[in-house]
Amino acid sequence: MRSTSSVLLFVLTLTSIVALILAFLQNGLKSKHDFNEAMYSKKATIAAVANHLDVEDFSKISEAEVTEIFDKQIKQMVLKSDGTVATPEELQDAGVRGGLAENLDLKKENKKSVEERYLPLYEFTKSDGNKYYIVYARGKGLWDEIWGNIALESDVNTIAGVSFDHKAETPGLGAEIKDNKAWVRQFIGKKLYDNDGTFRAIDVKKGGAKDPYHEVDAISGATITGDGITDMLLEDLVAYEPYLKTIKG
Amino acid sequence: MADTAVVEKNQGIQFGKKERKLLTDPLNDNNPITVQVLGICSALAVTTGMKNATVMAVAVVFVCLFANVITSALRKAIPKQVRMIVQLVIIATLVTVVELVLKAYAFESYKQLSVFIGLIITNCIVMGRLEAFAMANKPYESALDGLGNGIGYGIILLMVAAIREFFGKGEFYGYKIIGPSPEYAINTLESSLFGWYQGNNLMVLFPSAMFVIAVLIWAHRAWNPKLVDVS
Numbered sequence: 001m002r003s004t005s006s007v008l009l010f011v012l013t014l015t016s017i018v019a020l021i022l023a024f025l026q027n028g029l030k031s032k033h034d035f036n037e038a039m040y041s042k043k044a045t046i047a048a049v050a051n052h053l054d055v056e057d058f059s060k061i062s063e064a065e066v067t068e069i070f071d072k073q074i075k076q077m078v079l080k081s082d083g084t085v086a087t088p089e090e091l092q093d094a095g096v097r098g099g100l101a102e103n104l105d106l107k108k109e110n111k112k113s114v115e116e117r118y119l120p121l122y123e124f125t126k127s128d129g130n131k132y133y134i135v136y137a138r139g140k141g142l143w144d145e146i147w148g149n150i151a152l153e154s155d156v157n158t159i160a161g162v163s164f165d166h167k168a169e170t171p172g173l174g175a176e177i178k179d180n181k182a183w184v185r186q187f188i189g190k191k192l193y194d195n196d197g198t199f200r201a202i203d204v205k206k207g208g209a210k211d212p213y214h215e216v217d218a219i220s221g222a223t224i225t226g227d228g229i230t231d232m233l234l235e236d237l238v239a240y241e242p243y244l245k246t247i248k249g
Numbered sequence: 250m251a252d253t254a255v256v257e258k259n260q261g262i263q264f265g266k267k268e269r270k271l272l273t274d275p276l277n278d279n280n281p282i283t284v285q286v287l288g289i290c291s292a293l294a295v296t297t298g299m300k301n302a303t304v305m306a307v308a309v310v311f312v313c314l315f316a317n318v319i320t321s322a323l324r325k326a327i328p329k330q331v332r333m334i335v336q337l338v339i340i341a342t343l344v345t346v347v348e349l350v351l352k353a354y355a356f357e358s359y360k361q362l363s364v365f366i367g368l369i370i371t372n373c374i375v376m377g378r379l380e381a382f383a384m385a386n387k388p389y390e391s392a393l394d395g396l397g398n399g400i401g402y403g404i405i406l407l408m409v410a411a412i413r414e415f416f417g418k419g420e421f422y423g424y425k426i427i428g429p430s431p432e433y434a435i436n437t438l439e440s441s442l443f444g445w446y447q448g449n450n451l452m453v454l455f456p457s458a459m460f461v462i463a464v465l466i467w468a469h470r471a472w473n474p475k476l477v478d479v480s
Binding site for chain 2: 002006007010011014015018021022025026029032033036039040168170171172173
């Protein structure tokens, strides 16, 4: 048995050394971590328009290509729910680095009420000159958060593509919203508004989609995740309405 | 000359029968998963695909090896009253290192494994080896023991993952082998020979890992009579 003071000394020394090592490592790798995180969300954003990019296989897209697309074909802005574009200065004051949509803390924004949110919007110009608008929605799945980027065609009604992601859905069930490409493809060509101009969004329908414009098939075994997507599209995309109306003219 | 040779033999690093046993025992006769039934939690969770299983296996080998060496080097200095906590600090540090490095250099794997990388800390194989072996043996022997146990765990992980990935998704290491679309090497929609084949979705889910590991344990015992419990 050793004296308490010698045990204390040992533990203190050990923890200090460990803390030093980890602090140095964390600091040294920080820039790489930030870069990876940013690249990951950029990739997710343009995944919504994957079919309209000039790359052959989106799953093998390189970091340089993602950066180039963001530099040349993407115009990003941050909207407020009254339909105006937030100025870079205003965003800087709110703590958004560079006033860029890609630096918004979307998790934090989602916790605010719809009226107070900053909304990211990416305007993608295809090489043939067509414009696509990528909007963002975030909600709850079965276990944790789910979110997605939704690309709209220039009529700001028809969906050109989507990409969903999740924090902790079950692999093979809820996680299919990200992994099952065939399921994700269903969203292409669906419409947000019905003929009367009412906002309907897309319903993930258990038992098979019947409405050709506003419903997609649910994933069997993932009812709650599917309902989460229905809800998040319905609740979050409404916030973009005032701005999208100005595009429609 | 003969004397110095003997001295060298006793003190230098060598690889004799005893050392080989330290390294190979955990691969077969004393495998951490199939014989000691440790580390099952992560073996269930990360074996849906070969890629994740490989990253996990490498991470556990790394943690197991270095935790054993460090603990063994410090074994005389570690106060007995707090030895468990000290071991935990060592493991947690190494796991955090793994996590930080993965996040910087293998981001895709990090995204898929993140929770389970953290859970290496609670992997009973690592702590078990520290408490049972490294606290009582020299760093070199501990290194062999750590390496052996890490690899023994990794091998089973890869076997389970290979079975689950192939029968569940029709893939091996992400290469599409058999499935219902033209992207696969054998397209079940067009092939007349394999038209009946369908991927078993159960294999993707966690329960299948239970069956697969149980079958592996049975196969291991059937193959290695030393493991059969006669009592």
